Amino acid sequence: MLALPIDVGWLRGDSVGHLIEELGGAPGPKAVMLGGQLDPLASFPEALTGLARVLAQVPGTALLRADLAAFGALARGAAFAGFGLSGRLRHTVPPGEPARSSGFATSPAVLFPELMALFLGKTLARRFAATHAPVCECAACGQRPLDSFPSNRDGRPAAQHNTAVLMSWQRTLQNLAAGPDRRRWWQERCRTAVDRYPLVNAAIRQPNGFKVQPQLLRWSLLDAAPSAPAGAGAD
Known part of the structure; x- marks a missing residue:
């Protein structure tokens, strides 16, 4: 299993096409973990569209460290998905950045x-x-x-x-x-x-x-x- 923590920005605009090319060229099953603060998929409007494209065009891809997106991903054909038990397990945080929280x-x-x-x-x-x-x-x-x-x-x-x-x-x-x-x-x-x-x-x-x-x-x-x-x- 190739586990890939990626910044949610890869789901934006032309970047998602490059991500699909790289994932499609990698052998074996893949699992992505979206990076960002708080709720990465709420960062910009086209994030969900980009995720849906990845799941449709790279069969066998899974989504880990997710929240509601775990079920959305399964509905869109993800191989499997993981719903984080706590907030810190529902996304990844960019290296070097402290995780934001409400205390x-x-x-x-x-x-x-x-x-x-x-x-x-x-x-x-x-x-x-x-x-x-x-x-x-x-x-x-x-x-x-x-x-x-x-x-x-x-x-x-x-x-x-x-x-x-x-x-x-x-x-x-x-x-x-x-x-x-x-x-x-x-x-x-x-x-x-x-x-x-x-x-x-x-x-x-x-x-x-x-x-x-x-x-x-x-x-x-x-x-x-x-x-x-x-x-x-x-x-």
Whole structure:
């Protein structure tokens, strides 16, 4: 396995074509890990398009150290993908640069399935303080409210919840035929999540309570058709 940490800038403009040439010429299976600060795929609008081109034109490529992109990559034909357990495992950082963060977290990251995003447990507790939080029915929670992970003491059940939800998505995706069915399922799931944000914010009476993350929005808008080389028509 050729593991390649690459700067996300290689997915921009003409650079992605050169990356595809180099990957295509390398023997054996390849796995790429995108480099950048925070969410590399949110760095510029065409990043997801570039990633989709790489996966379509270099069969057998995998994506490691990813977040939502792990599922988007699988839907686009990746050989396999890895969803990082923590923020520092969801991308790589350029050599010599300290990783940017929002500081020490006093509560675990909790996956909000309907919004397809991770939020700190204390943030969920604060947002739902005046109303009932959604109840999670994943295999790990057993109808546990999403606002019940307010401190790092809840780290283990939060991780179990996240894993159970992600595995349910993975099973659904792999039960679909590779190709158009998987691409459409992922796009529709992302669109549904984006549409849920204003509804959830209205329910908690906080217009800006939860904000759509840029990468999720871009997955919802990315054409579900297969990616073709620049200047060529899609199938």
